[in-house]
Amino acid sequence: MTTKQINKYIENIIDPSRNQSLGALQAIKHLGIDPEKNTVILLIEVGKKNPDVTNQLTRELAKIVKIDLGFAGLVVDYEQSRPEHLGKKVKILGIASGKGGVGKSTVTANLAYALTRLGKKVGILDADIYGANMPKILDCENRILESNADGKVTPITVDGIEMVSTEYMVDTDRALLWRGPMLGKVLKIFFDDTLWSPELEYLLVDLPPGTGDVMMDLRQFVADIKLLLVTTPHPSASHIAIKAGFAAKSLQQELLGVIENMSWLEIDNHRHKVFGEGGGEAVSEKLLVPLLGQIPLGQPTGENPSIFSETDKIGIIYLSLAKTIMRLVENA
Numbered sequence: 167m168t169t170k171q172i173n174k175y176i177e178n179i180i181d182p183s184r185n186q187s188l189g190a191l192q193a194i195k196h197l198g199i200d201p202e203k204n205t206v207i208l209l210i211e212v213g214k215k216n217p218d219v220t221n222q223l224t225r226e227l228a229k230i231v232k233i234d235l236g237f238a239g240l241v242v243d244y245e246q247s248r249p250e251h252l253g254k255k256v257k258i259l260g261i262a263s264g265k266g267g268v269g270k271s272t273v274t275a276n277l278a279y280a281l282t283r284l285g286k287k288v289g290i291l292d293a294d295i296y297g298a299n300m301p302k303i304l305d306c307e308n309r310i311l312e313s314n315a316d317g318k319v320t321p322i323t324v325d326g327i328e329m330v331s332t333e334y335m336v337d338t339d340r341a342l343l344w345r346g347p348m349l350g351k352v353l354k355i356f357f358d359d360t361l362w363s364p365e366l367e368y369l370l371v372d373l374p375p376g377t378g379d380v381m382m383d384l385r386q387f388v389a390d391i392k393l394l395l396v397t398t399p400h401p402s403a404s405h406i407a408i409k410a411g412f413a414a415k416s417l418q419q420e421l422l423g424v425i426e427n428m429s430w431l432e433i434d435n436h437r438h439k440v441f442g443e444g445g446g447e448a449v450s451e452k453l454l455v456p457l458l459g460q461i462p463l464g465q466p467t468g469e470n471p472s473i474f475s476e477t478d479k480i481g482i483i484y485l486s487l488a489k490t491i492m493r494l495v496e497n498a
């Protein structure tokens with residue numbers, strides 16, 4: 167029996183999370199046969215990777231493969247599909263740190279501007295439940311997230327950057343959201359029910375401080391999120407960033423690299439290491455990922471006190487960081 171023939175038998179099975187057949191969904195990502203063990207090996211993409219869905223599919227697949235077709239074994243792995251409104255080409259980057267206050271949100275926003283200046287269409291998802299401040303950073307706090315009759319949300323757009331934030335959810339539905347598995351509900355709206363531009367190329371997810379719990383929630387929506395770890399040069403920050411990195415690794419989450427923020431303060435061409443040094447390097451060495459860039463301390467010269475302009479020294483550093491990241495993810 168060939169893989170083509172097996173495909174014919176299993177392509178009519180319905181993914182219960184999407185109510186369409188595996189064939190129509192092009193959900194059979196890999197189909198192989200291990201002749202020695204007389205076993206069929208499958209990788210199936212599902213709309214929702216939860217036990218209800220995968221157990222039902224495994225039962226139906228095992229019935230066909232083992233009972234109808236007579237194979238001795240079946241090995242099946244599942245992967246989470248992309249949300250409907252996020253095309254396959256969108257690169258999803260999570261900005262994490264472990265320790266709070268090291269500059270995740272500032273880096274997220276400035277990276278979004280730098281990527282935009284390099285011609286990319288960028289979105290920001292502010293997933294920091296308790297400390298959401300992207301509306302403040304992008305200076306659009308007075309706006310509201312609009313939803314249409316189907317409950318689909320249109321992101322806010324600032325300088326061509328699309329953005330959704332948990333901050334907008336609090337006032338509209340405080341009672342619903344501030345209890346129970348709140349993050350999951352908000353993430354569902356932001357991933358499944360937000361009308362991101364079809365042109366979107368990068369989605370930057372500003373994560374809350376912490377070492378992994380949010381990642382578990384995120385993975386139910388996007389499996390292939392890549393992480394950028396932000397640290398300061400000080401061991402107190404790098405120590406926790408390393409922990410966060412190992413937590414992510416244990417979840418098989420891809421770590422793209424490390425960004426060291428607040429690396430020095432330059433006065434009269436002299437770099438003062440006010441927060442010490444070596445944090446970025448330490449994280450990079452421990453986790454075996456590259457140190458992608460170092461961002462000094464400084465304030466923007468433009469109107470927005472958080473966003474560096476293209477001509478600010480630090481704005482230029484962000485452009486170079488964005489180019490490094492583009493090379494990494496686009497040549498992968």
Ligand SMILES: Nc1ncnc2c1ncn2[C@@H]1O[C@H](COP(=O)(O)OP(=O)(O)OP(=O)(O)O)[C@@H](O)[C@H]1O
Pocket residue numbers: 263265266267268269270271272273294297299374375427428461462463464465472
């Ligand atoms: N390179 C820098 N130079 C000067 N100030 C900075 C720099 N990076 C960040 N800051 C400032 O440090 C503070 C914390 O930054 P930010 O809010 O981006 O950190 P965070 O890691 O997102 O914090 P939280 O963990 O609370 O989400 C802000 O006031 C920000 O303006």
Ligand SMILES: [Mg+2]
Pocket residue numbers: 270271272294297299372
């Ligand atoms: Mg933040």
